[in-house]
Amino acid sequence: MEQTFIMIKPDGVQRGLVGEIISRFEKKGFYLKAMKLITVERAFAEKHYEDLSSKPFFAGLVEYIISGPVVAMVWEGKNVVLTGRKIIGATNPAESAPGTIRGDYAIMVGRNIIHGSDAVESARKEIALWFPEGVSEWQSSAHSWIYE
Ligand code: RTP
Numbered sequence: 001m002e003q004t005f006i007m008i009k010p011d012g013v014q015r016g017l018v019g020e021i022i023s024r025f026e027k028k029g030f031y032l033k034a035m036k037l038i039t040v041e042r043a044f045a046e047k048h049y050e051d052l053s054s055k056p057f058f059a060g061l062v063e064y065i066i067s068g069p070v071v072a073m074v075w076e077g078k079n080v081v082l083t084g085r086k087i088i089g090a091t092n093p094a095e096s097a098p099g100t101i102r103g104d105y106a107i108m109v110g111r112n113i114i115h116g117s118d119a120v121e122s123a124r125k126e127i128a129l130w131f132p133e134g135v136s137e138w139q140s141s142a143h144s145w146i147y148e
Helices: 010-014 018-028 042-048 058-065 080-088 101-105 120-130
Strands: 003-008 031-038 070-076 114-116
Touching (some): 003 018, 003 120, 010 058, 010 070, 018 031, 018 070, 018 101, 042 058, 042 120, 080 101
Antiparallel strands (some): 003 114
16 A cells, blocks of 8 residues: 655754644554654755755755754555645645645644655655665554445
8 A cells, every 4th residue: 555754843842732733643544654753864864855955945945854853654554645745735825725634733834843755755755765674564453444
C-alpha cells in the first residue's frame, strides 16, 4: 500500500503539537509504520531539501530544520500522499484552510510546522533517506473496519 514521509518540524515539536498531529493521521485511518525523534545535521537537511537549493529561502529553511529535533514518520494507506497533503494544508499558512494542520496552528510559511511528501516518487526517496533501516511490517487489526 502507498506510503508517505511526514516530518514534524522543530516548531511543531517545540510547541507541543506532536500528539495532536499524530492523532489526526491516526484518526483518519492511516497506519504509522515508522517514527523517530531526531536532530539532523546541516548536510542531511540540505540533502532532504536539495530540490529547493536554488531558492532564496533555502539557507533559512535549512537553519530552521536543524534548529531542534524533528519527528520523522512513515504513514501508510490508500492515497496517503495526496490525502496527507490535504490534512497538512497549503504551504503558506495564510492560505491553509481552517481544519488543516497549518490552517489551525501556523501563521508564517517559514514556521509551518510539518512536511509531507508531494508525490509517491518523492515519498519513496524521502523514506529511503530518513529510514535506511527500513520500516515496520506490522498490520493493523482494524484493517477491515477501514477498507471495504
Ligand atoms: P514541505 O516540503 O515542507 O512539505 O512544504 P511544501 O512542499 O508545502 O513546500 P515547498 O515549496 O517544498 O517548500 C518547502 C518548505 O520551505 C519553506 N518555504 N519558505 N519563505 C518562503 O517563501 C518559503 N517558501 C517555502 C516552507 O517551510 C516549506 O514548507
